[in-house]
Amino acid sequence: xxxxxxxxxxxxxxxxxxxxxxxxxxxxxxxxxxxxxxxxxxxxxxxxxxxxxxxxxxxxxxxxxxxxxxxxxxxxxxxxxxxxxxxxxxxxxxxxxxxxxxxxxxxxxxxxxxxxxxxxxxxxxxxxxxxxxxxxxxxxxxxxxxxxxxxxxxxxxxxxxxxxxxxxxxxxxxxxxxxxxxxxxxxxxxxxxxxxxxxxxxxxxxxxxxxxxxxxxxxxxxxxxxxxxxxxxxxxxxxxxxxxxxxxxxxxxxxxxxxxxxxxxxxxxxxxxxxxxxxxxxxxxxxxxxxxxxxxxxxxxxxxxxxxxxxxxxxxxxxxxxxxxxxxxxxxxxxxxxxxxxxxxxxxxxxxxxxxxxxxxxxxxxxxxxxxxxxxxxxxxxxxxxxxxxxxxxxxxxxxxxxxxxxxxxxxxxxxxxxxxxxxxxxxxxxxxxxxxxxxxxxxxxxxxxxxxxxxxxxxxxxxxxxxxxxxxxxxxxxxxxxxxxxxxxxxxxxxxxxxxxxxxxxxxxxxxxxxxxxxxxxxxxxxxxxxxxxxxxxxxxxxxxxxxxxxxxxxxxxxxxxxxxxxxxxxxxxxxxxxxxxxxxxxxxxxxxxxxxxxxxxxxxxxxxxxxxxxxxxxxxxxxxxxxxxxxxxxxxxxxxxxxxxxxxxxxxxxxxxxxxxxxxxxxxxxxxxxxxxxxxxxxxxxxxxxxxxxxxxxxxxxxxxxxxxxxxxxxxxxxxxxxxxxxxxxxxxxxxxxxxxxxxxxxxxxxxxx
Ligand code: ADP
Ligand code: ZN
Numbered sequence: 001x002x003x004x005x006x007x008x009x010x011x012x013x014x015x016x017x018x019x020x021x022x023x024x025x026x027x028x029x030x031x032x033x034x035x036x037x038x039x040x041x042x043x044x045x046x047x048x049x050x051x052x053x054x055x056x057x058x059x060x061x062x063x064x065x066x067x068x069x070x071x072x073x074x075x076x077x078x079x080x081x082x083x084x085x086x087x088x089x090x091x092x093x094x095x096x097x098x099x100x101x102x103x104x105x106x107x108x109x110x111x112x113x114x115x116x117x118x119x120x121x122x123x124x125x126x127x128x129x130x131x132x133x134x135x136x137x138x139x140x141x142x143x144x145x146x147x148x149x150x151x152x153x154x155x156x157x158x159x160x161x162x163x164x165x166x167x168x169x170x171x172x173x174x175x176x177x178x179x180x181x182x183x184x185x186x187x188x189x190x191x192x193x194x195x196x197x198x199x200x201x202x203x204x205x206x207x208x209x210x211x212x213x214x215x216x217x218x219x220x221x222x223x224x225x226x227x228x229x230x231x232x233x234x235x236x237x238x239x240x241x242x243x244x245x246x247x248x249x250x251x252x253x254x255x256x257x258x259x260x261x262x263x264x265x266x267x268x269x270x271x272x273x274x275x276x277x278x279x280x281x282x283x284x285x286x287x288x289x290x291x292x293x294x295x296x297x298x299x300x301x302x303x304x305x306x307x308x309x310x311x312x313x314x315x316x317x318x319x320x321x322x323x324x325x326x327x328x329x330x331x332x333x334x335x336x337x338x339x340x341x342x343x344x345x346x347x348x349x350x351x352x353x354x355x356x357x358x359x360x361x362x363x364x365x366x367x368x369x370x371x372x373x374x375x376x377x378x379x380x381x382x383x384x385x386x387x388x389x390x391x392x393x394x395x396x397x398x399x400x401x402x403x404x405x406x407x408x409x410x411x412x413x414x415x416x417x418x419x420x421x422x423x424x425x426x427x428x429x430x431x432x433x434x435x436x437x438x439x440x441x442x443x444x445x446x447x448x449x450x451x452x453x454x455x456x457x458x459x460x461x462x463x464x465x466x467x468x469x470x471x472x473x474x475x476x477x478x479x480x481x482x483x484x485x486x487x488x489x490x491x492x493x494x495x496x497x498x499x500x501x502x503x504x505x506x507x508x509x510x511x512x513x514x515x516x517x518x519x520x521x522x523x524x525x526x527x528x529x530x531x532x533x534x535x536x537x538x539x540x541x542x543x544x545x546x547x548x549x550x551x552x553x554x555x556x557x558x559x560x561x562x563x564x565x566x567x568x569x570x571x572x573x574x575x576x577x578x579x580x581x582x583x584x585x586x587x588x589x590x591x592x593x594x595x596x597x598x599x600x601x602x603x604x605x606x607x608x609x610x611x612x613x614x615x616x617x618x619x620x621x622x623x624x625x626x627x628x629x630x631x632x633x634x635x636x637x638x639x640x641x642x643x644x645x646x647x648x649x650x651x652x653x654x655x656x657x658x659x660x661x662x663x664x665x666x667x668x669x670x671x672x673x674x675x676x677x678x679x680x681x682x683x684x685x686x687x688x689x690x691x692x693x694x695x696x697x698x699x700x701x702x703x704x705x706x707x708x709x710x711x712x713x714x715x716x717x718x719x720x721x722x723x724x725x726x727x728x729x730x731x732x733x734x735x736x737x738x739x740x741x742x743x744x745x746x747x748x749x750x751x752x753x754x755x756x
Pocket of ligand 2: 473478492494709
């Protein structure tokens with residue numbers, strides 16, 4: 001391997017020149033094979049292949065494991081570990097091989113890479129890749145219907161008009177699925193069932209449903225000059241068939257989606273697969289419809305609301321290559337693509353790409369890793385790219401593609417600060433006089449307004465006026481949030497809930513409970529009081545739990561069926577509301593503060609994205625930013641629109657403090673039910689930290705939310721220079737620790753995004 005300064009397990013190493021290793025080098029034929037199981041184990045286990053079963057690396061096999069039969073994957077043998085392996089006769093035998101395409105060599109390499117990088121057991125990463133149980137079960141047979149060969153004479157007597165239509169249609173002799181035939185004939189499924197009973201239609205088994213195939217040039221848009229130029233560069237990146245990362249940095253409404261669809265089209269035309277990763281919530285915003293309009297067929301979807309059977313189908317179709325384009329949340333990265341040619345990460349700055357539980361990984365970064373392993377282009381798109389991506393663009397690792405104007409020709413909305421210290425709302429109210437005036441003006445013009453507050457529920461704190469009792473979660477260090485709409489107090493960390501009591505549980509006084517501070521429901525209450533004639537809608541994840549409801553509410557807003565929308569961050573992401581011309585931020589300061597090094601960056605992204613919802617169509621938009629800190633750099637950046645100045649400052653600060661991407665971070669989170677035990681173990685962990693120059697071990701310190709779900713938590717933060725091999729250091733550290741006892745848990749978070 002070529003010399004470079006990057007440790008092998010770093011993202012930087014992806015950009016170092018490398019030799020090309022053949023992936024599927026032929027292995028010596030042996031009847032003893034290593035199998036990786038999707039459980040919390042790093043090691044593979046050796047099994048013997050009995051006569052009559054062939055299984056190459058990647059094959060899905062069932063093996064005896066403990067007392068169970070388990071599904072696993074034949075892994076790649078390491079050449080020299082045969083020497084000390086157990087003699088073949090002592091090994092258990094593989095039970096069966098599944099009739100599925102093998103897990104591709106690239107996917108196996110990806111498992112190994114992620115496991116090494118995140119310090120997770122390989123089995124847990126493999127589990128991510130097997131995220132569709134139904135893919136491993138035989139597909140249930142599908143039946144269609146066709147007209148019987150010899151139509152019984154009796155059939156003719158009972159012909160309702162519906163039945164006649166069905167028979168006429170089926171007269172062509174083709175086999176159709178029941179729903180398809182019912183729909184085509186415009187009858188209910190009962191009519192079809194009736195004809196089956198009569199023997200007029202017969203059921204026949206049909207093969208699995210085929211994925212519709214997107215067509216590259218189905219509806220090609222006319223691009224403006226800068227769009228066309230950018231599309232050209234991206235098409236060339238697809239044609240080059242090698243690893244590159246492009247940062248598509250375009251203001252909201254500039255047509256980023258339209259433009260990267262051209263890269264998608266190129267990849268489809270080349271017969272290769274495409275993955276478009278989106279934050280879960282953005283998948284609701286009509287993206288799928290937009291895809292279908294452009295390519296004439298839907299993409300395969302992969303996210304939390306896709307049903308089990310469909311997951312299995314998509315998994316298999318990714319493996320066979322039948323699924324040409326997959327649009328999905330971060331876990332779509334782990335599908336067994338047969339020939340992936342392009343990855344797009346839209347809204348690349350979005351925090352939801354980071355997975356926090358089990359295998360903690362940053363989906364955007366892992367997309368870049370996957371691109372590098374597969375030697376394919378990656379496109380990261382955003383109107384507010386992450387600091388990490390900006391730095392990579394500035395130092396030339398990423399190709400920086402910019403779209404500086406909106407397709408509609410409108411300017412970005414002007415944002416006016418509202419200093420809450422001067423322009424204060426009345427007590428118990430949250431809209432300043434200026435903001436009220438602007439809502440009135442918008443209502444008078446028949447235009448839509450959005451009031452944004454990134455806080456669910458009615459009020460973040462409830463207390464008793466008589467005795468001062470505050471409602472706290474019994475299992476977490478957190479206040480209970482009142483959700484007045486549901487009449488409950490909820491913990492946002494563990495899901496604990498209780499009905500709002502009529503008496504104070506502490507002093508038994510009645511009618512003394514008061515809500516402190518606003519949530520969206522409380523703002524909505526104020527709006528309804530002030531503007532009783534206006535049509536208002538609240539958009540908050542707890543009020544619209546299903547994607548279907550959410551889609552419907554978004555569609556209502558798009559159609560202009562609401563005058564005032566009150567929403568949490570759910571409204572910020574990628575939605576296109578043509579009638580929306582005014583955005584009011586209720587509390588711009590909410591995301592600042594705390595120990596999170598990315599707090600300013602995130603606030604900037606969120607506020608910019610929210611104000612960017614205004615004026616996307618014909619009419620220009622404007623924004624109002626209520627804040628107690630008008631001189632704060634984030635507020636200044638939002639108001640002045642001077643993003644570069646903000647970036648310079650933020651990047652300078654990261655560099656000075658050796659924070660990402662100029663330094664590397666890892667968090668060790670130690671938790672358990674007993675505080676003294678956790679604290680003692682955490683101190684012991686810290687004492688075991690190996691000596692290393694320029695590595696800082698900070699803590700242990702109590703986590704800001706010290707108790708979650710009854711578990712006490714303490715954190716150790718590791719800070720190292722960028723070139724430092726953090727993983728090797730951590731492996732040495734963890735290797736020297738005594739075995740973890742009882743209910744203690746030690747969780748490693750490489751590149752942490754959550755500091756709570
Ligand atoms: P972004 O993702 O950058 O916010 P979009 O791709 O959503 O922007 O585009 C914003 C709006 O402009 C969408 O309604 C889109 O259909 C429209 N648009 C952008 N470019 C074109 C184009 N070349 N032709 C037609 N409509 C376009
Ligand atoms: Zn709780």
